[in-house]
Amino acid sequence: MRVAVIGTGLIGGSVGLAARRRLGAEVRGVGPEAERAVEHGAADVACASIAEALDGAEIAFVATPLGMLARTVAEVLAAAGPDCVVTDVGSTKTAIVAAADDDPRFVGGHPLAGGEAAGVEHARADLFEGAVWYLTPGPSTTGVLFERLHRALVALGARPAAIDPDVHDRLMAAVSHLPHVIANVLVAQAFRAVDDGETLPATGPGFRDATRIAGANPPLWADILIANREALVAQIDEAVARLGEVRAALAAGDRDTVLRLQAAAHEERRALLETHLAGGPERELRVAVPNRPGVIAEIALKLGRAGINISDMALAPSPDDTQGEVTLWVAEADAERASAMLADR
Amino acid sequence: MRVAVIGTGLIGGSVGLAARRRLGAEVRGVGPEAERAVEHGAADVACASIAEALDGAEIAFVATPLGMLARTVAEVLAAAGPDCVVTDVGSTKTAIVAAADDDPRFVGGHPLAGGEAAGVEHARADLFEGAVWYLTPGPSTTGVLFERLHRALVALGARPAAIDPDVHDRLMAAVSHLPHVIANVLVAQAFRAVDDGETLPATGPGFRDATRIAGANPPLWADILIANREALVAQIDEAVARLGEVRAALAAGDRDTVLRLQAAAHEERRALLETHLAGGPERELRVAVPNRPGVIAEIALKLGRAGINISDMALAPSPDDTQGEVTLWVAEADAERASAMLADR
Numbered sequence: 001m002r003v004a005v006i007g008t009g010l011i012g013g014s015v016g017l018a019a020r021r022r023l024g025a026e027v028r029g030v031g032p033e034a035e036r037a038v039e040h041g042a043a044d045v046a047c048a049s050i051a052e053a054l055d056g057a058e059i060a061f062v063a064t065p066l067g068m069l070a071r072t073v074a075e076v077l078a079a080a081g082p083d084c085v086v087t088d089v090g091s092t093k094t095a096i097v098a099a100a101d102d103d104p105r106f107v108g109g110h111p112l113a114g115g116e117a118a119g120v121e122h123a124r125a126d127l128f129e130g131a132v133w134y135l136t137p138g139p140s141t142t143g144v145l146f147e148r149l150h151r152a153l154v155a156l157g158a159r160p161a162a163i164d165p166d167v168h169d170r171l172m173a174a175v176s177h178l179p180h181v182i183a184n185v186l187v188a189q190a191f192r193a194v195d196d197g198e199t200l201p202a203t204g205p206g207f208r209d210a211t212r213i214a215g216a217n218p219p220l221w222a223d224i225l226i227a228n229r230e231a232l233v234a235q236i237d238e239a240v241a242r243l244g245e246v247r248a249a250l251a252a253g254d255r256d257t258v259l260r261l262q263a264a265a266h267e268e269r270r271a272l273l274e275t276h277l278a279g280g281p282e283r284e285l286r287v288a289v290p291n292r293p294g295v296i297a298e299i300a301l302k303l304g305r306a307g308i309n310i311s312d313m314a315l316a317p318s319p320d321d322t323q324g325e326v327t328l329w330v331a332e333a334d335a336e337r338a339s340a341m342l343a344d345r
Numbered sequence: 346m347r348v349a350v351i352g353t354g355l356i357g358g359s360v361g362l363a364a365r366r367r368l369g370a371e372v373r374g375v376g377p378e379a380e381r382a383v384e385h386g387a388a389d390v391a392c393a394s395i396a397e398a399l400d401g402a403e404i405a406f407v408a409t410p411l412g413m414l415a416r417t418v419a420e421v422l423a424a425a426g427p428d429c430v431v432t433d434v435g436s437t438k439t440a441i442v443a444a445a446d447d448d449p450r451f452v453g454g455h456p457l458a459g460g461e462a463a464g465v466e467h468a469r470a471d472l473f474e475g476a477v478w479y480l481t482p483g484p485s486t487t488g489v490l491f492e493r494l495h496r497a498l499v500a501l502g503a504r505p506a507a508i509d510p511d512v513h514d515r516l517m518a519a520v521s522h523l524p525h526v527i528a529n530v531l532v533a534q535a536f537r538a539v540d541d542g543e544t545l546p547a548t549g550p551g552f553r554d555a556t557r558i559a560g561a562n563p564p565l566w567a568d569i570l571i572a573n574r575e576a577l578v579a580q581i582d583e584a585v586a587r588l589g590e591v592r593a594a595l596a597a598g599d600r601d602t603v604l605r606l607q608a609a610a611h612e613e614r615r616a617l618l619e620t621h622l623a624g625g626p627e628r629e630l631r632v633a634v635p636n637r638p639g640v641i642a643e644i645a646l647k648l649g650r651a652g653i654n655i656s657d658m659a660l661a662p663s664p665d666d667t668q669g670e671v672t673l674w675v676a677e678a679d680a681e682r683a684s685a686m687l688a689d690r
Contacts, residue, residue: 171546174546175535179556182555183555184591184606184607185588185591186584187613188610188613189519189523189580189583189584190613193519193520200616201516206524206525206557206558207524209555209557210555210558211524213551213555214613215608215609215610215611216607218607219604222604223600226603232595233592236595239527239531239534240585240589243527243584246530247578250578253571255567255568258571259564262563264560265560266563268559268560270560271545272532272535272556
């Protein structure tokens with residue numbers, strides 16, 4: 001298998017390392033760090049152009065900085081062959097998906113992995129081990145290309161999960177972008193809490209955990225927050241309303257309400273932690289599907305919305321290409337529900 | 346040495362374990378968990394009353410739940426002998442210090458240590474290893490008693506730091522109580538981010554770190570938040586104002602401001618992390634002081650305000666008891682500054 005990596009920084013470099021080691025793929029890198037990627041074992045070849053990197057590629061990962069991602073995805077789609085699946089790793093999806101203009105070869109992607117340190121020298125083959133990797137197949141996405149990408153991501157150690165682009169962006173605003181904004185607020189206030197300016201407060205492990213993401217990679221995060229600003233503003237408004245609720249209870253000395261909010265958070269946190277930690281034995285599900293565009297996307301999104309993780313998939317088209325059979329592996333615990341949902345179609 | 350522990354839960358039990366192992370003290374426990382504390386090696390004797398626990402005690406640690414702490418401190422002070430230093434471990438200090446009514450034997454305390462799990466069965470002798478332990482000596486505090494407590498805490502592995510009670514409470518609102526309130530807000534929003542109610546979002550390690558403290562021990566934290574509600578409301582108001590600033594920049598698509606805030610948080614976090622991590626060689630400082638009440642408190646607070654950690658101290662009164670000499674150990678890096686500040690007195 002040939003894999004093109006456009007932009008070989010931390011994420012692209014880690015894709016390259018993992019694709020070479022775990023998929024046995026030949027990785028062709030392009031971008032300002034491509035030579036260094038070869039030195040670090042994250043690519044076999046450093047190419048001078050996108051067209052050269054795409055030569056013979058079955059999968060193209062676009063992993064350039066967020067600010068140039070939409071443009072690069074369009075360029076890659078223009079240069080890629082008809083049998084190459086093109087994906088990206090951007091942390092917001094609506095704008096990128098719009099830029100791909102319903103191309104049947106495009107599937108938006110977003111691995112929930114990374115780190116503070118940028119650059120190919122921090123790339124790791126195991127960066128995606130166990131990480132959720134969101135995919136946004138569209139109504140035109142070709143099933144066979146989606147399946148190829150899905151299987152490759154599983155081989156990289158990731159857990160692909162299909163999701164609608166706008167749900168993805170709202171979700172990321174809630175579980176990633178708002179937490180970053182708020183961590184910044186927390187460090188700003190801690191920094192100023194001792195107003196004689198002579199010393200900074202000692203902080204415990206709770207504070208350090210709560211603010212680990214504060215001030216993360218400023219240029220990268222400025223781009224991310226701006227890219228998802230609409231969804232993020234809505235989350236900020238909701239946070240301000242919730243803070244107002246606690247404030248009112250505190251000002252009134254209303255311990256019952258404070259206790260209720262604390263207890264609710266206790267349960268919500270537990271429920272969130274348990275999500276996607278199911279594990280356990282898996283079951284194979286077979287579904288015969290018409291081999292039309294979008295059908296795989298539809299199945300993947302349907303299960304994704306229900307929180308059912310497809311741990312692996314295989315697609316076998318019928319000889320006349322009018323029908324096909326998809327085999328999905330899901331956790332034993334989810335199998336009944338997934339079966340029922342698929343039978344429903 | 347005899348140590349009384351009033352309330353032998355997680356914190357009191359850990360004090361007991363550490364005092365027995367690291368101070369070689371005889372620990373007398375009292376409270377509903379005292380028998381279990383003896384079983385767990387956290388006390389030598391389970392006493393039936395506060396008076397019995399205080400028999401011959403040189404240090405009394407009051408570690409009951411926050412709601413009854415002020416009352417218990419007053420009871421312990423009423424029952425303790427003239428040579429017993431009484432301290433507490435409550436996470437807010439103004440109310441407790443007021444309850445102690447300038448008693449020369451009282452020093453408020455607050456170790457920045459603990460855990461989600463309550464109860465003596467989770468107590469650990471190394472719970473305070475390297476942890477900042479705030480102390481609030483008052484103008485009447487007897488120097489020899491403060492020194493005894495300070496040395497004992499160092500022996501338990503902690504790093505005592507003197508602080509004014511109101512500064513302590515404002516600081517805790519910023520570095521602990523607001524982060525808890527905000528972590529609750531974050532899990533509440535993540536929990537509701539997928540509004541079809543069918544599934545919960547997968548979250549990355551950043552979110553899990555940012556919300557590790559969400560919903561912590563609800564009854565305990567309801568008490569803590571209510572106890573410090575005045576300072577906490579001020580912090581919430583400040584957080585809302587800061588969120589408004591980011592919101593305005595996002596709504597305007599103003600990347601420069603978003604980048605500036607992100608970069609500021611980056612620097613502030615780094616500065617906060619570096620605080621109290623100095624380490625390195627230490628220097629002994631000797632100061633001759635008049636042996637009057639409050640002088641030790643004054644020195645400790647002065648250095649504490651300047652962020653200078655007293656890693657150990659020893660006090661030698663002059664034979665006629667009118668003068669004395671304090672020896673302090675501070676980090677080599679802080680020694681010049683500390684000398685100058687002490688010479689200044």
